[in-house]
Amino acid sequence: MEKMKRAERMVAITQVLMLKPNVLTPLALFAEQFRTAKSTISEDLMAVKGSLQLSGHGHLETIPGAAGGVRYIPEISREEATAVLNSLAERLNDKERILAGGFIYMTDLLFNPSILRPLGLIFAGAFRQKKPDVVVTIETKGIPLALVTAEALGVPMVVIRSGNKVTEGSSVSINYVSGSSRRIQTMSLSRRALEARQRVLIIDDFMKAGGTALGIKSLMEEFQADVVGIGILVEAQITSEPKLVEGYLSLLQLKELNPDSGKTTVVPVFL
Amino acid sequence: MEKMKRAERMVAITQVLMLKPNVLTPLALFAEQFRTAKSTISEDLMAVKGSLQLSGHGHLETIPGAAGGVRYIPEISREEATAVLNSLAERLNDKERILAGGFIYMTDLLFNPSILRPLGLIFAGAFRQKKPDVVVTIETKGIPLALVTAEALGVPMVVIRSGNKVTEGSSVSINYVSGSSRRIQTMSLSRRALEARQRVLIIDDFMKAGGTALGIKSLMEEFQADVVGIGILVEAQITSEPKLVEGYLSLLQLKELNPDSGKTTVVPVFL
Missing domain, CATH: 3.40.50.2020 (Rossmann fold)
Incomplete structure (x- = not known):
């Protein structure tokens, strides 16, 4: 796969997280999938989180630490x-x-x-x-x-x-x-x-x-x-x-x- | 709502479409929601479509014309x-x-x-x-x-x-x-x-x-x-x-x- 741009990664991350609501995905998994640094994924996630925050349809929850990751919590406004x-x-x-x-x-x-x-x-x-x-x-x-x-x-x-x-x-x-x-x-x-x-x-x-x-x-x-x-x-x-x-x-x-x-x-x- | 940047809109569009799989959403609805031109939304959608294309988890289908719009078709690879x-x-x-x-x-x-x-x-x-x-x-x-x-x-x-x-x-x-x-x-x-x-x-x-x-x-x-x-x-x-x-x-x-x-x-x- 060709290396993705930030906006493309943000869409792909949103899709993956929404497909498995409530499931914790380690950042390392995204880093591997998109062949980029964990720090880059971390920035992508911050941007996705900010974008979802206002929708009322669901938000991202990030758990820090070695056993941590990110998950999509579905919601309704x-x-x-x-x-x-x-x-x-x-x-x-x-x-x-x-x-x-x-x-x-x-x-x-x-x-x-x-x-x-x-x-x-x-x-x-x-x-x-x-x-x-x-x-x-x-x-x-x-x-x-x-x-x-x-x-x-x-x-x-x-x-x-x-x-x-x-x-x-x-x-x-x-x-x-x-x-x-x-x-x-x-x-x-x-x-x-x-x-x-x-x-x-x-x-x-x-x-x-x-x-x-x-x-x-x-x-x-x-x-x-x-x-x-x-x-x-x-x-x-x-x-x-x-x-x-x-x-x-x-x-x-x-x-x-x-x-x-x-x-x-x-x-x-x-x- | 503050006007969103393209990447943010792309994430929000992905979320809205994934929440209602198979449902046709008119472009005008996004244009209104994000207070931007339909041509801009059209470009956003092209970018979202491209980003989802490779995932195998689902793709966007666009129907042209007045009764047209865009919908998310869920898939599994x-x-x-x-x-x-x-x-x-x-x-x-x-x-x-x-x-x-x-x-x-x-x-x-x-x-x-x-x-x-x-x-x-x-x-x-x-x-x-x-x-x-x-x-x-x-x-x-x-x-x-x-x-x-x-x-x-x-x-x-x-x-x-x-x-x-x-x-x-x-x-x-x-x-x-x-x-x-x-x-x-x-x-x-x-x-x-x-x-x-x-x-x-x-x-x-x-x-x-x-x-x-x-x-x-x-x-x-x-x-x-x-x-x-x-x-x-x-x-x-x-x-x-x-x-x-x-x-x-x-x-x-x-x-x-x-x-x-x-x-x-x-x-x-x-x-």
Whole structure:
């Protein structure tokens, strides 16, 4: 490869760091790749850092020392987060989305990467300082949301199975009462899915009474895990009945859902 | 914002484009954001394009004209793809991963964003020219793989539910025979999940006899969808029995799995 100019190196460095968010890259690796001195790379990085600083989309973090390096921390600005949640609330308020049983059709949004990505960044921004080791969710619809949050935080994801279908060696199952259906259900997690004493962030797409979240918390106790946060995309706040769990963060609140009039009211609560 | 220098703008442009892969951004938008002439942005983009060209991690595509703009197409180089698949095969060959019934424990890998991301790029690279409108998978373990593939292609994902639990308006269900268990099972998809005549890419984590893939193909026919490709992460090739579907692409082949000796042989087949 021909030797690059500073501006070209800065672009290439930005690309490499953004491709592996949260991963520490040693300066020596760039120096070798671009066949230039570490001091030159250091200056390149200062310039990249300055350029990214104002964007609100993510910044560079430099760790000094022999084991140090640089990493890209993805972020979302407050303005963009607000715009994303407002737009999502508006889409959810479309009366075509009303389903039987007090639910809203959200699947198309929950499975769309371009909608998920900023939501993951919002959750990651809210919980990064809690230093979770892993993001935990329960199948099925919350999986993509949990995945983008895990990626934005740079940690793996663990998916609890509903029912007893784990075929992955020994597993732990618990029964829980789904607050909305009042039925007893089972959730299971393979023993090998989660090490003991992990710091866990629970992410789910919807909370009605909070029975599922409470069930996940109980299951996490079986793994001696420390639940450091609960993030919910849409929380139903139609009745004044208190939730079965406390201290969660919801991004949107469903205030009203009237199948007869076709009126849904979802509002952003975060920020 | 103070007026930026060229190198700074180049970094900022790279970041904005990488944050929205496959999305066309008009040059006017950059010109406004950086308070500079479109001709200047045009020169910036040429320089960014040149700098990214050699990396193999993705390139810029410029569309001329009034409705034109520029977009970032994410890619993975052949070298990196080979390294990723070799490393994954090696991890899968660990005898601790052998599960009862001729399966390998893959869940930790399938739910890890840093492992998934390059796999999504490999599938996207293999199927981009087929121009899929949507990536389809069946719950549960293939969901993250389908999501990263969909994001790399810039299209949404659709998840087929196993069993009959779709509560999202009218749905289409089919019965299929899972080739490995020889049992009749059901899969369902909400009518509103997929428009008619979409070009569909099927992605799944594992194929044994191909019964599930055949089932998905039948279900897709009900939606008048055009299946333009099938991508499988691990294909079991232990017996010489032909698969129930043809024309799929698998990235890894499981050649041998012996619970007694603890020997597993997974090899990369792609590239």
